[in-house]
Amino acid sequence: MTDKPKLTIRLCGPRGFCAGVDRAIQIVVLALKKYGAPVYVRHEIVHNRYVVEGLQARGAIFVEELDEIPMEHRDQPVVFSAHGVPKSVPEDADAKNLFYLDATCPLVSKVHKQAMRHQRLGRHVILIGHSGHPEVIGTMGQLPEGTVSLIETVDDAEKYQPEDAENLGFVTQTTLSVDDTAGIIAKLQERFPQLTAPAAESICYATTNRQEAVKEAAPGCDLFLIVGAPNSSNSKRLVEVAERSGARHSLLVQRAEEIDWDNLGELSVVGISAGASAPEIIVDEIIDAFSQRFDVTIDLAITTVETENFLVNRQIRDVELTAQDMAFVNGNH
16 A cells, blocks of 8 residues: 555635525525426526536426426426526516526626616616626626627727717626736726726626635646536636636546546645535535545635525525535535
8 A cells, every 4th residue: 555645735715606506506496395396497507517417306407498398387487597587588488477486696686787777877888798608698688689789808898889989888797707807897998988887896706706715726736626617607717817826737627537637747736616606515526536546635725704695586485495405516514
């Protein structure tokens, strides 16, 4: 039996689920408890395959569009994902007499309200975000066609030609890189001094906090693992932040089995964090996988403690949520 090589794991805090993701998953779990299966969910409730599969195993059925819900199930609840939906979706649900529970993150709803406020005050809305992301589709879908322009990069900001440069307001997707977005906003403000900012920061606390923790932990890491899905915007940003902040190498992984152990190179310090839609149980799984191969010391890299908690929809607040109900994502902490 050879001695295992020593390894320090810098475990970032905060990491993993934010209050909005936690709430969205709770809504599906509680709806299943109260109304029984099936509960329909429009789009992935959050960007994480493990979470989606865990909910499917409990009786959730994921659909892309409401038309896919069969007639005989139209009295079962349908849940809208945490990313938010265009106004046309609840209107469509009402027209079909569907009972829906909206799991849009309250911080995404706040961005919707900020965008609508700009428009109500006569401003053309600039949305800084990633084209095709469900959150961007949802935010643009709050406003009439042609009243929002999407800007993705500093280059877009440089080229953008508004009809009326005096009346512009901006909002951003909640899951962007804080540093990248600051560059885009600076370029827009330089070109359009009259540009109105939203009443409050659009990038959410959870995105900012996770990026700050990774920034602090990255220097000196041989490898930085971010647990998250390839279509998760906030997780992909964490990979970039880790590399920019001094980690030698950074990877996005969904599960421990994706780690290519033979090609990791020499490791003495590994950073680990998780995107806002990644369950803690997978972080545990990855730490266990390292512990089988290394003599692991865990070094907690905590920059702040999050206490945010968002209430679930009124219709399901009478159902008790137990630790056991959420153990499939939270582990047995």
